[in-house]
Amino acid sequence: MKTELLIFFIKRAFQDMNSNRFLHIVTIITISLSILIVSAFGLFFTNINDIMVSWKKGVKIMAYLNKDVEKIQLPELKQKILSLYGVSAVRFIPKEDALEELKRQMKRQMALFENLKENPLPDVFEIQMIPSTQNWGKVEILAAQVEMFPQVAGVEYGQRWLGRVTGIFNLFKFAGTAMCLVFFMASVFIVANTIRLLFFSRREEFEIMRLVGATDGFIKAPFYIEGIFQGILGGVIGILILFVIYVIITSNVDPGISSGFFVMRFLPISISMGIVFSSMFAGWLGCYLSLKQFLKY
Amino acid sequence: MMQNTEGSAIIRMFHVHKRFGKKNALTDITLDVERNDLLLVSGPSGAGKSTLLRLLYLGEALSEGQILIDGMNLSRIADSRIPLVRRQFGIIFQDYKLIQTKTVYENIALVLEVKGEKTRFIQKKVTSVLRTVGMEERINSFPPSLSGGEQQRIAVARAVVGDPKIILADEPTGSLDSESAKIIMDLLLGVHARGATVIIATHDKEIIRDTKGKVIYLKDGLMMEPPMIEPLIEKKKTITL
Numbered sequence: 128m129k130t131e132l133l134i135f136f137i138k139r140a141f142q143d144m145n146s147n148r149f150l151h152i153v154t155i156i157t158i159s160l161s162i163l164i165v166s167a168f169g170l171f172f173t174n175i176n177d178i179m180v181s182w183k184k185g186v187k188i189m190a191y192l193n194k195d196v197e198k199i200q201l202p203e204l205k206q207k208i209l210s211l212y213g214v215s216a217v218r219f220i221p222k223e224d225a226l227e228e229l230k231r232q233m234k235r236q237m238a239l240f241e242n243l244k245e246n247p248l249p250d251v252f253e254i255q256m257i258p259s260t261q262n263w264g265k266v267e268i269l270a271a272q273v274e275m276f277p278q279v280a281g282v283e284y285g286q287r288w289l290g291r292v293t294g295i296f297n298l299f300k301f302a303g304t305a306m307c308l309v310f311f312m313a314s315v316f317i318v319a320n321t322i323r324l325l326f327f328s329r330r331e332e333f334e335i336m337r338l339v340g341a342t343d344g345f346i347k348a349p350f351y352i353e354g355i356f357q358g359i360l361g362g363v364i365g366i367l368i369l370f371v372i373y374v375i376i377t378s379n380v381d382p383g384i385s386s387g388f389f390v391m392r393f394l395p396i397s398i399s400m401g402i403v404f405s406s407m408f409a410g411w412l413g414c415y416l417s418l419k420q421f422l423k424y
Numbered sequence: 425m426m427q428n429t430e431g432s433a434i435i436r437m438f439h440v441h442k443r444f445g446k447k448n449a450l451t452d453i454t455l456d457v458e459r460n461d462l463l464l465v466s467g468p469s470g471a472g473k474s475t476l477l478r479l480l481y482l483g484e485a486l487s488e489g490q491i492l493i494d495g496m497n498l499s500r501i502a503d504s505r506i507p508l509v510r511r512q513f514g515i516i517f518q519d520y521k522l523i524q525t526k527t528v529y530e531n532i533a534l535v536l537e538v539k540g541e542k543t544r545f546i547q548k549k550v551t552s553v554l555r556t557v558g559m560e561e562r563i564n565s566f567p568p569s570l571s572g573g574e575q576q577r578i579a580v581a582r583a584v585v586g587d588p589k590i591i592l593a594d595e596p597t598g599s600l601d602s603e604s605a606k607i608i609m610d611l612l613l614g615v616h617a618r619g620a621t622v623i624i625a626t627h628d629k630e631i632i633r634d635t636k637g638k639v640i641y642l643k644d645g646l647m648m649e650p651p652m653i654e655p656l657i658e659k660k661k662t663i664t665l
Binding site: 131132135146329331332335336337338339340341342345 | 481483504507508510511515521522523525526534535537538539540542543582586
């Protein structure tokens, strides 16, 4: 019996939508555009986040040792560094190897090395961190701890600029979240307004329905179905438009740009589903806000 | 709470008052309506006839007093139960109150749909009741395409389709010509003959005179003895050329 009633309400909701096609189409298009903007932000942040993660994976702390450090002290120092929280691996790079590497990298400027009387480079410990500690606060703390060892002349954690980029990225993320909230609220009010307009245009009909014994639920149910349907359809259309835009962009972008350290990808299915669900919720909420002020006996 | 009060009054009104601001629309009405009664509520315009009916189907709230419908006290009814009370009535209005954007079938079926009846039963019942009011061929018409008399017949069909215990008719013939009014009255009398309690609010003296039923008379919200209604005397019209 309940299934039959649900089918009845769905049928009535679609009949109502068919009778007010224009209003519903405009609402769905507006929701789609809101969802498109929100999901475009989502796509941007998903990919930027991937870039940041791939960059952060390369973050290492280089600990330069004093020249007077004896080779015999090295295993003990390595063990001390390894015992620090957040360190996953420590590799010793002798200054001779470092100079060879430098020469290899600067083949064209080999003349610079010819007059060197002694190796100017220090011995180095290359410290790798466990992934969970690869945020900038922890990197700085670990670097400070390493620098405290008397054998260490100085530390460097390259790509320090990444910290600043991360800060800017987080700021964008905050702004993006705020904008998503604004668009969510806009969708809620658009649906609420549509339902309110429909309700006003049919208030006489609902008055008659109440006189013949219709409950609030009986009158409201099709509106909720309409609101939820508008939300789902608006959400799906918004995501589909974004996907088409994404396909067009990725097929025209030189693959060499991204292939080095990350691959551009579309929104994960879980996020896409989440956006559609939020859109559906916006439809329901708009309906709820609009209808709660009506139908009071 | 519903009670089976077979043989006793189906509607009981005790010292009912209704005020709109400082104006008394009904004053101290005490009245019993027995099962299968045909009650005519008469009186001039503004006497409180429609208000009395609205109090019964909870279209208005009481100011004072009590109303029992089949043992159920309306002054203690929760808002959520108002639809259940209304389903016990079939209501007919002077302005028909049909949904203009729905077909004749949909207008009548609505009464059964709100009760959660099955589609097949609804189809059968609506067709049957339309046959009773002689409107089966207009099943797919929309109200604006019907005459006033036809719309009121649809309103009667809608009122009776749910087999209510009580029919409330508020000036059912008020905006109809005499021929259509007779059809509507015959339909209402037919419903009464099949066992329903029928309450008709009217100021039409012909209906009051021609209908065999109990009559109450309202004036300025007070219930009083009905005035004598003179027998109809046909007067020849003189045309002066």
